[in-house]
Amino acid sequence: MDEETSETSEISETPATPATSETSMTTNERSRFLQTMLSVLAAGIGIQSNKNSEQDFEQSNFKIIVFAGLIGVALFIFTLVTLVSYIVDQQ
Secondary structure (H helix, E strand, C coil): CHHHHHHHHHHHHCCHHHHHHHHCCCHHHHHHHHHHHHHHHHHHHCCCCHHHHHHHHHHCCHHHHHHHHHHHHHHHHHHHHHHHHHHHHHC
């Protein structure tokens, strides 16, 4: 019986460890996401070369590029709305 109890406790502890490691971003993933954000910013303001954009599309995940683009658009709209509201309030 003692062996069965120890096996059961080992089994119940095992699934918790992989779940926490899967949800956290590694340093490499963070670096890749930051690089993707910078690439989207450069493409958004028109200073990225075709060579760099092709390289980014080959190395990055499509979902990350779309997510980074949506974040960039949201920040751009927020900045414009804030700036216009500030200017209108000054008059």
